[in-house]
Amino acid sequence: MATDVGHSSPEHRHLENGLDRHQVVVLMVPLPAQGHLNQLLQLSRLIAAYNIPVYYVSTATHNRQAKLRVHGWDPLSASNVHFRELPTPEFASPPLNPNAANKFPAHLQPLFNSISQLRQPFAALLRSLSRIAAQRIVIIHDSMMSSVVQDFVSIPNAESYVFHSVSAFAIFCYFWEETEKTFTQLDDNKLRELQIPSLEDCFTEEFMELIAREHKCVGLSSGSLFNSSREFEGKFMGFIEKMSESSSQNKKHWAIGPFNPVNLTRKNEDGSRHESLKWLDKQPPKSVVFVSFGTTTSLPDEQIKNLATGLEQSEVKFIWVFRDADRGDINSVAGSDQDRIRRSCELPDEGLIEERGMILRDWAPQLEILNHSATGGFMSHCGWNSCMESISMGVPIAAWPMHSDQPRNAVLITQVLKIGITVKDWARRHEVVEAGTISMALRRLMLSEEGEEMRRRAAELGGAVRRSVEEGGVTRLEFDSFISHVRR
Template sequence: MCTNDQNDPAEVVVVMVPFLAHGHLNQLLHLSRLISAHNLPVHFISTATHLRQLRSRHHDLNNSTVTFHELQTPPFPSPPPNPSSRFPTHLQPAFESTLHLRRPVSALISSLSATARRVAVVHDFMMSYVVQDTKTLPNVETYIFNPLSACDSFWRKWERMGRPFRVDPEVLRRVPSQDGTFPPEFIELVRLQLPHVGFHVGELFDSSRVIEREYIEYLEREELNHNKKIWAIGPINHVDKQVVTVSENRHDCLQWLDLQPGSSVIYVSFGTTTTFSDEQIKELAIGLERSGQRFIWVTRTADFGDVFGSEGKIVDLPTGFEQRVEGRGLVVRGWAPQREILRHFATGGFMSHCGWNSMMESISMGVPVATWPMHSDQPRNAFLITDVLRIGLVVSDWERRDELVSAAVVEGVVRRLIDSSEGEEIRKRAAELAEAVRRSVAEGGECRKEVDSFISYINRKCLM
């Protein structure tokens, strides 16, 4: 049905409901800004603690046109990170606290729907339980945002639905298994979401057909999709590779990078949830030192469930390490401006846990990856980087994930990536892919068309 009644409310309102993990929050914040730039009002819902966390890491939020809504959850335990677990099991109480958001989220969306022509609710898959009541509101539509790669999303869905069509057996043989990617308690939280999936109009991916065309097209097949719309609108981070200039106001690590030769530095960072054992930290440090290559190593501890309620322990590095690598290596304890580091001309590689946020930033900036996956979608993201796109090298193989990664392996991969003809070829492919991504977000590009398609769809006059 279509409506042209002049008395109808004119406004379309967009509501973002992110999962309470920093990477997920970060992606929907980027998407909020992208949508608000199309002159649509955007409401971002999260807890007071997690909005405070976002503000501490995105200092321009106060100037944002997005409206933020702070909700409360009951107190939950916030234990320290567990180095023996690859998955951040210490965050499970925070993850489970999201279940308490069902009523306040429903009330807020209901209130917005009373004065809007349409409310488009974009929610993380892991918040499907929380938004379940919106299906009773006639002018509310839901859209699932997938914070994982299309590659990982496809393989999980294909396996869950009984492998409904044939794929290349050679690729199937090489793709990492999902064994060990999630612990049982998190799988239970996933299962809570599944009964509330299927009422959505479509799905959004922070990916691009330029990057993951094959997997996006697989996800569009009727056997998996059931006539849901799919928009590949990524990368939703900034993709411009700006020229970096010296400034006294920039982060110390950027000023240090200004003094290094082009493509000579490997950036080492494992995100906000990874915790290594003391033994693994030692091997990593020795490998970086012996490689003889320049590096920036972010040694921040993993986030607690309540990032403001506890202080993490400082990572212990080998005695004298920082003195021995002075001038060639820089250790950053705490937050680092990752996107600015990746877009810097001196950065030639990224040793990473392969979280999808980090991978999209690295791809966008044309920086090859040394892959060290830890959990969730990361093993298959690493497969995408090294096996499909061929813009990276393996540090830690998922099938040998329980083995200590030796200093010799770290040393060898760093040298190959930064200081070899093989590394130069990988960097060339990464740069070509980044250029294709930049073209896709420009006027007339594939990504721009998908974003415009989504905006047009939620703005349409027809009701469902």
């Protein structure tokens, strides 16, 4: 049950007792979908390290989901990260239809529609905290939660910053199209020549309506944050800043990623390690491709069969995360386990496939897998969370976008950064990728000189990104700048 924000809970008393020692308190408000939950929980860890109390605010269901799946650290052991629960609204939680022509996770729309019910409980929480906050409450919210937090404007000591859960390149593409590619301050001919994928089939009409609704409230924020680094998206951050200046918004923009930990220990505190990591220990360096398409994709049976056959034919070692998409409530699993088992039984020659690799049918420690020395490639949907984890770990990507910002992220990876190859071009999104195409892509990434060169570039970029978060690095300086700004 969610805590009544108007009563003095133990957590509330902790806040009352501790806030007089802090000038700033941060409220983190994620969209309740895994890629969004994870990014802002990881950001909570980073901000808390500056001795700033951070309150991660979501429903009980999604707070539990975020804590269960976070990689690289234990949120329960972080003394400055606290979880506040908003009442969980009722919403339908159907499974995704893997045969839908549009791969956007429309099955999550009931969840997304329900977030409007969080506005009043969040406003009550905000009013409660504002009475005891020493100086300033800083709200960092997903761009898709702008309407939920909008009542902060009535609180004198509150301000908000919008978090864009996508790449700066994706935002650049939207602005670039809005100006019909006439923005005169863009002097990079290579960028002008990029073939930016169409937004057709990236979203459903209903979700686009939701984006439009949230966009009306984004303007209330004081600035924006990106899970990115100027090490590789500096051009696009600069473009966004110039666009902001030209529109007289004069808002600040910070690239303060990667949010995920970049230095991982090999074992959990109890000494345990996931079975996939133990398997990787036995493999040669850079010999394994990690195959995962995120939490919002369920492939059709025909595509699954072709992927399985392609993995077998490639003769490349692999770890394949073969699971259905998340429901809106991951605890609502009635039928989904049986569905997963039924579909797994349709794999051709599963025993033969697993002689060369490992098939995981549940949650996998993606960050640790990407960090392992045996991992040499990542076949990915190019969700931004996955891209940032892969970039920070120096792993090249075989790009297979499904929906949302993913087609444009794939262009960033393959054409701009040149640390990946295309498995499925967005123009052919309605076609099944044949086994031969998959096999050829895997061999190109993992067994060719071209793939070795991509691995070298990815390793160099990953090293630069990891150095950027160290003392004096470009990301650390930018993070310090943001913290100084909110403590001003």
